[in-house]
Amino acid sequence: MTANVQRSLAAEFLGTALLLATVVGSGIMGERLAGGNAAIALLANSLATAGALFVLISVFAPISGAHFNPLVSAAERFAGRQCTRLTLAYVAMQGAGALVGVLIAHAMFDLPPLQASAKVRTGMAQWIAEGVASFGLLLVIGLSAKESAAAVAARVACYIGAAYWFTASTSFANPAVTLARAFTDTFAGIRLADAPMFMVAQGIGAALGVWVARRLSPT
Amino acid sequence: MTANVQRSLAAEFLGTALLLATVVGSGIMGERLAGGNAAIALLANSLATAGALFVLISVFAPISGAHFNPLVSAAERFAGRQCTRLTLAYVAMQGAGALVGVLIAHAMFDLPPLQASAKVRTGMAQWIAEGVASFGLLLVIGLSAKESAAAVAARVACYIGAAYWFTASTSFANPAVTLARAFTDTFAGIRLADAPMFMVAQGIGAALGVWVARRLSPT
Amino acid sequence: MTANVQRSLAAEFLGTALLLATVVGSGIMGERLAGGNAAIALLANSLATAGALFVLISVFAPISGAHFNPLVSAAERFAGRQCTRLTLAYVAMQGAGALVGVLIAHAMFDLPPLQASAKVRTGMAQWIAEGVASFGLLLVIGLSAKESAAAVAARVACYIGAAYWFTASTSFANPAVTLARAFTDTFAGIRLADAPMFMVAQGIGAALGVWVARRLSPT
Amino acid sequence: MTANVQRSLAAEFLGTALLLATVVGSGIMGERLAGGNAAIALLANSLATAGALFVLISVFAPISGAHFNPLVSAAERFAGRQCTRLTLAYVAMQGAGALVGVLIAHAMFDLPPLQASAKVRTGMAQWIAEGVASFGLLLVIGLSAKESAAAVAARVACYIGAAYWFTASTSFANPAVTLARAFTDTFAGIRLADAPMFMVAQGIGAALGVWVARRLSPT
Numbered sequence: 001m002t003a004n005v006q007r008s009l010a011a012e013f014l015g016t017a018l019l020l021a022t023v024v025g026s027g028i029m030g031e032r033l034a035g036g037n038a039a040i041a042l043l044a045n046s047l048a049t050a051g052a053l054f055v056l057i058s059v060f061a062p063i064s065g066a067h068f069n070p071l072v073s074a075a076e077r078f079a080g081r082q083c084t085r086l087t088l089a090y091v092a093m094q095g096a097g098a099l100v101g102v103l104i105a106h107a108m109f110d111l112p113p114l115q116a117s118a119k120v121r122t123g124m125a126q127w128i129a130e131g132v133a134s135f136g137l138l139l140v141i142g143l144s145a146k147e148s149a150a151a152v153a154a155r156v157a158c159y160i161g162a163a164y165w166f167t168a169s170t171s172f173a174n175p176a177v178t179l180a181r182a183f184t185d186t187f188a189g190i191r192l193a194d195a196p197m198f199m200v201a202q203g204i205g206a207a208l209g210v211w212v213a214r215r216l217s218p219t
Numbered sequence: 220m221t222a223n224v225q226r227s228l229a230a231e232f233l234g235t236a237l238l239l240a241t242v243v244g245s246g247i248m249g250e251r252l253a254g255g256n257a258a259i260a261l262l263a264n265s266l267a268t269a270g271a272l273f274v275l276i277s278v279f280a281p282i283s284g285a286h287f288n289p290l291v292s293a294a295e296r297f298a299g300r301q302c303t304r305l306t307l308a309y310v311a312m313q314g315a316g317a318l319v320g321v322l323i324a325h326a327m328f329d330l331p332p333l334q335a336s337a338k339v340r341t342g343m344a345q346w347i348a349e350g351v352a353s354f355g356l357l358l359v360i361g362l363s364a365k366e367s368a369a370a371v372a373a374r375v376a377c378y379i380g381a382a383y384w385f386t387a388s389t390s391f392a393n394p395a396v397t398l399a400r401a402f403t404d405t406f407a408g409i410r411l412a413d414a415p416m417f418m419v420a421q422g423i424g425a426a427l428g429v430w431v432a433r434r435l436s437p438t
Numbered sequence: 439m440t441a442n443v444q445r446s447l448a449a450e451f452l453g454t455a456l457l458l459a460t461v462v463g464s465g466i467m468g469e470r471l472a473g474g475n476a477a478i479a480l481l482a483n484s485l486a487t488a489g490a491l492f493v494l495i496s497v498f499a500p501i502s503g504a505h506f507n508p509l510v511s512a513a514e515r516f517a518g519r520q521c522t523r524l525t526l527a528y529v530a531m532q533g534a535g536a537l538v539g540v541l542i543a544h545a546m547f548d549l550p551p552l553q554a555s556a557k558v559r560t561g562m563a564q565w566i567a568e569g570v571a572s573f574g575l576l577l578v579i580g581l582s583a584k585e586s587a588a589a590v591a592a593r594v595a596c597y598i599g600a601a602y603w604f605t606a607s608t609s610f611a612n613p614a615v616t617l618a619r620a621f622t623d624t625f626a627g628i629r630l631a632d633a634p635m636f637m638v639a640q641g642i643g644a645a646l647g648v649w650v651a652r653r654l655s656p657t
Numbered sequence: 658m659t660a661n662v663q664r665s666l667a668a669e670f671l672g673t674a675l676l677l678a679t680v681v682g683s684g685i686m687g688e689r690l691a692g693g694n695a696a697i698a699l700l701a702n703s704l705a706t707a708g709a710l711f712v713l714i715s716v717f718a719p720i721s722g723a724h725f726n727p728l729v730s731a732a733e734r735f736a737g738r739q740c741t742r743l744t745l746a747y748v749a750m751q752g753a754g755a756l757v758g759v760l761i762a763h764a765m766f767d768l769p770p771l772q773a774s775a776k777v778r779t780g781m782a783q784w785i786a787e788g789v790a791s792f793g794l795l796l797v798i799g800l801s802a803k804e805s806a807a808a809v810a811a812r813v814a815c816y817i818g819a820a821y822w823f824t825a826s827t828s829f830a831n832p833a834v835t836l837a838r839a840f841t842d843t844f845a846g847i848r849l850a851d852a853p854m855f856m857v858a859q860g861i862g863a864a865l866g867v868w869v870a871r872r873l874s875p876t
Contacts, residue, residue: 007873014869018793025823033696039252039259040696043266044822047700050270051707051819055812059800063873108789108825110782125329132327136237143278150808151369155274157815158376162270165263166244168327212233216226216282258471258478262485269489344548351546355456362497370588374493377595381489384482385463387546431452435445435501477690477697481704488708563767570765574675581716589807593712596814600708603701604682606765650671654664654720 005086011064012090013097015056019068020101020180021108022052027187028109041187042164050161054153061149069174070094071206075138078210091176098180106184117182117189121169127201129167134205135212136163137173142213175199224305230283231309232316234275238287239320239399240327241271246406247328260406261383269380273372280368288393289313290425294357297429310395317399325403336401336408340388346420348386353424354431355382356392361432394418443524449502450528451535453494457506458539458618459546460490465625466547479625480602488599492591499587507612508532509644513576516648529614536618544622555620555627559607565639567605572643573650574601575611580651613637662743668721669747670754672713676725677758677837678765679709684844685766698844699821707818711810718806726831727751728863732795735867748833755837763841774839774846783826784858790820790828791862792869799870832856 026048030041060066067073070091077087103113140159144152163171172178172190178199182192190198245267249260279285286292289310296306322332359378363371382390391397391409397418401411409417464486468479498504505511508529515525541551578597582590601609610616610628616637620630628636683705687698717723724730727748734744760770797816801809820828829835829847835856839849847855 004875007875011873014796014873021789022819022823025825026819029699029822029825030696033694033699035694035696037252037254037256037259037694037696039249039254039256039263040694040700042248042252043259043263044696044700047266047704048819048822051815052823055797055816055819058808058812059797063800063875104785104789105823108782108786108823110780110825123329125327128323129327132240132323139233140274140278143282151277155277158270159274162241162245162267162274165248165267166241166271166324166327168244168248168329216230216233218223218226218282256471256473256475256478258468258473258475258482261467261471262478262482266485342548344546347542348546351459351542358452359493359497362501370496374496377489378493381460381464381486381493384467384486385460385490385543385546387463387467387548435449435452437442437445437501475690475692475694475697477687477692477694477701480686480690481697481701485704561767563765566761567765570678570761577671578712578716581720589715593715596708597712600679600683600705600712603686603705604679604709604762604765606682606686606767654668654671656661656664656720 008064009089009093011060012067012093013100015060015064015066016068016094016097016176017101017104018056019052020098020177021104023049023177024102024105024181024184024186024188025108028105028111031187042170045187046161046164049164050157053160054157057153057156058149061152064090066149066153068094068097068176070176071134071138071174071202072141075142075206075210094176095179098176099183102180102184111186114183115185115189117185117191119185119189119191120194121190122194122197126169127197129169130172130198130201131205131208133163133167133169133171133173134202135209138206138209139213142210143216145217169198172198173202175202178202227283227305228308228312230279231286231312232319234279234283234285235287235313235316235395236320236323237275238271239317239396240323242268242396243321243324243400243403243405243407244327247324247330250406261389264406265380265383268383269376272379273376276372276375277368280371283309285368285372287313287316287395289395290353290357290393290421291360294361294425294429313395314398317395318402321399321403330405333402334404334408336404336410338404338408338410339413340409341413341416345388346416348388349391349417349420350424350427352382352386352388352390352392353421354428357425357428358432361429362435364436388417391417392421394421397421446502446524447527447531449498450505450531451538453498453502453504454506454532454535454614455539455542456494457490458536458615459542461487461615462540462543462619462622462624462626463546466543466549469625480608483625484599484602487602488595491598492595495591495594496587499590502528504587504591506532506614508614509572509576509612509640510579513580513644513648532614533617536614537621540618540622549624552621553623553627555623555629557623557627557629558632559628560632560635564607565635567607568610568636568639569643569646571601571605571607571609571611572640573647576644576647577651580648581654583655607636610636611640613640616640665721666746666750668717669724669750670757672717672721672723673725673751673754673833674758674761676709676713677755677834678761680706680834681759681762681838681841681843681845682765685762685768688844699827702844703818703821706821707814710817711814714810714813715806718809721747723806723810725751725833727833728791728795728831728859729798732799732863732867751833752836755833756840759837759841768843771840772842772846774842774848776842776846776848777851778826778847779851779854784854786824786826787829787855787858788862788865790824790826790830791859792866793820794830795863795866796870799867800873802874826855829855830859832859835859
């Protein structure tokens with residue numbers, strides 16, 4: 001394994017960990033302070049996530065491409081820009097990083113390290129929402145292939161910040177994030193039993209997004 | 220129809236659909252969570268709309284110009300940068316996309332696909348507001364003719380985000396959006412009977428905006 | 439009067455009018471919707487103002503320099519970049535534009551065109567706040583002399599957005615804005631009798647800001 | 658002492674003072690207006706701080722590097738880009754500036770100049786939070802060494818804005834800021850007795866961040 005690959009894998013691990021620490025941590029903080037008003041909590045949660053995404057993508061894009069998301073790594077594989085083995089290593093790092101991010105958030109807020117989420121997120125409407133969210137994310141990324149890291153970072157940050165609100169599911173749009181969020185019984189959690197269908201919906205939406213981006217790209 | 224034109228029309232359709240999904244979807248989410256505080260709902264609604272506009276204009280501008288708005292397409296026609304036929308096709312795509320965006324938002328939030336809005340938005344003050352909103356939008360776009368897609372995207376996003384608050388009508392400023400919002404009985408809705416006068420006011424304001432932008436442009 | 443000067447004066451008039459329409463209009467909207475929570479109203483008011491400032495400075499900077507503020511025009515005069523006559527014309531346009539902006543806001547919200555504000559804003563703490571706000575604004579502008587319009591726009595927007603919160607006076611930092619806000623008895627208003635001392639404090643702070651910026655500038 | 662060094666020290670003093678005036682001032686304003694909802698107060702506080710950081714770093718980076726933080730100055734010393742003596746002078750200016758910023762905030766809000774904070778911020782979870790916050794900050798800065806001032810400013814602003822929410826401690830991440838905040842008994846305060854452990858945690862996190870940034874940097 002070359003030094004570059006090592007750095008890439010470390011960047012995917014660390015970036016995903018910090019992303020999850022933000023998603024889960026700001027959800028806890030928002031809910032604790034918002035006095036029962038979930039909109040205020042989600043406002044804090046979405047702004048913090050958007051801010052963190054902008055920074056993390058800006059900083060890690062030159063190292064690993066800043067995927068932090070198996071859907072994005074799969075799309076890179078599909079486009080032939082990355083081999084299967086590296087893609088699998090990326091996904092493993094994303095999964096591990098996401099879990100570690102949840103642990104960090106819990107440690108910072110003095111909560112048990114791993115928890116089983118009781119938050120029900122299921123039903124056709126939620127799945128459509130995840131499909132739309134993932135479709136949009138991969139479409140945006142697919143149409144930004146030639147942009148600078150800063151431009152991609154701003155786009156993804158704005159997209160996810162908006163999608164927290166315009167999708168009924170608050171836009172997970174990321175299987176690694178979805179799995180990790182099953183282990184926190186806080187604002188950002190999802191029941192483990194509901195995670196698989198979220199991932200299926202994400203996969204379908206993402207595939208459609210990749211396909212549309214390819215069709216729309218000027219040749 | 221060339222492949223470029225096809226892509227342009229698809230971009231207008233898709234971009235307007237995603238814009239409406241954001242406007243309507245984030246309005247529903249904001250109202251559901253805000254516990255009756257309309258300012259918090261509008262804060263979420265305006266921030267999500269601004270974020271989505273930034274992304275959608277950035278991403279689709281190289282393909283179709285990212286109008287998403289018959290007022291903008293008409294101004295392009297008026298400036299001689301686009302033929303009548305393409306302009307009409309753009310407007311048709313915007314209208315269809317806007318309606319589909321409303322359908323998507325309703326599907327994501329488990330609501331009936333099409334609804335008749337009961338929200339009254341009428342009276343001289345509202346019409347002035349729509350006129351001012353559309354004037355400002357076309358002025359900003361008219362004075363940004365030589366800017367990059369990213370600059371235009373940032374300007375329009377900030378403008379509309381602000382105009383949600385500084386106009387009494389929350390700044391529709393877009394006839395396709397106005398018509399589509401008549402078919403959602405949620406936060407972002409407008410009674411169908413009130414839509415025509417909104418469009419008239421938008422047309423007048425936009426025409427004035429185009430005229431002032433032309434007068435102010437350094438030659 | 440050359441066409442360029444005419445355009446500059448029109449830009450100062452129009453830009454200041456739209457700025458005031460935003461400041462006053464978003465204050466009215468924020469207060470109406472916020473259900474008595476002034477922090478939520480000010481959040482809306484400050485975000486809308488920051489967004490508008492970014493757009494207006496971006497768009498009008500190539501035409502007039504986008505001062506919209508007698509303090510800025512005076513600093514330009516002081517730096518020898520503008521003659522006295524043009525400076526006076528700028529200030530007149532700013533004052534007239536600010537008043538028209540208030541009229542527009544009132545028309546959009548169905549309120550009497552001109553009102554006498556009853557909002558007391560006086561006392562040493564408020565004056566210090568205005569001095570600090572104006573000091574910071576002119577310092578920021580003074581240290582951005584060689585920056586692009588977009589960079590200045592982003593800096594001023596962020597500065598004023600922050601200053602709405604970190605100063606006790608919500609940062610007027612602009613004599614034309616201060617005078618015009620005396621004629622609205624809404625969220626953004628200030629008692630006419632309190633306006634002169636605000637302006638004095640602004641002048642002192644601004645002068646200090648210009649002086650410090652000059653001392654700090656690399657030669 | 659050369660004129661350049663004088664300007665650098667003045668910039669560190671002034672920038673840190675304005676940063677603290679923002680942090681403390683917007684905390685006071687947020688708490689006064691938020692009617693007991695701490696999330697709304699923190700939303701105002703975090704947005705104002707992020708806005709101020711963007712402006713202050715943009716403006717002062719060409720003069721002093723815009724550290725405003727002993728952790729950053731120490732990292733610069735450690736990287737060999739700055740001598741020990743200048744680093745100590747920077748830190749002294751940051752400490753003095755931070756205190757003066759607190760005085761300014763109190764003057765603007767008509768409060769006693771110096772106060773002993775009674776706000777308890779202690780315990781392992783808080784220390785982990787400060788460690789994580791400082792780790793992330795130095796990591797972001799370390800990976801941005803070749804970026805423009807504007808890029809660094811945007812990254813740090815977004816990072817700290819997010820970290821206010823995702824860390825349980827609201828992310829002080831700065832020993833000079835921590836010490837100064839012990840002298841305000843308002844929203845942003847920290848009990849003086851709790852400050853030392855915050856600084857220790859910050860130092861450990863920062864050292865780790867510098868080390869990881871170095872390991873991840875493409876050579």
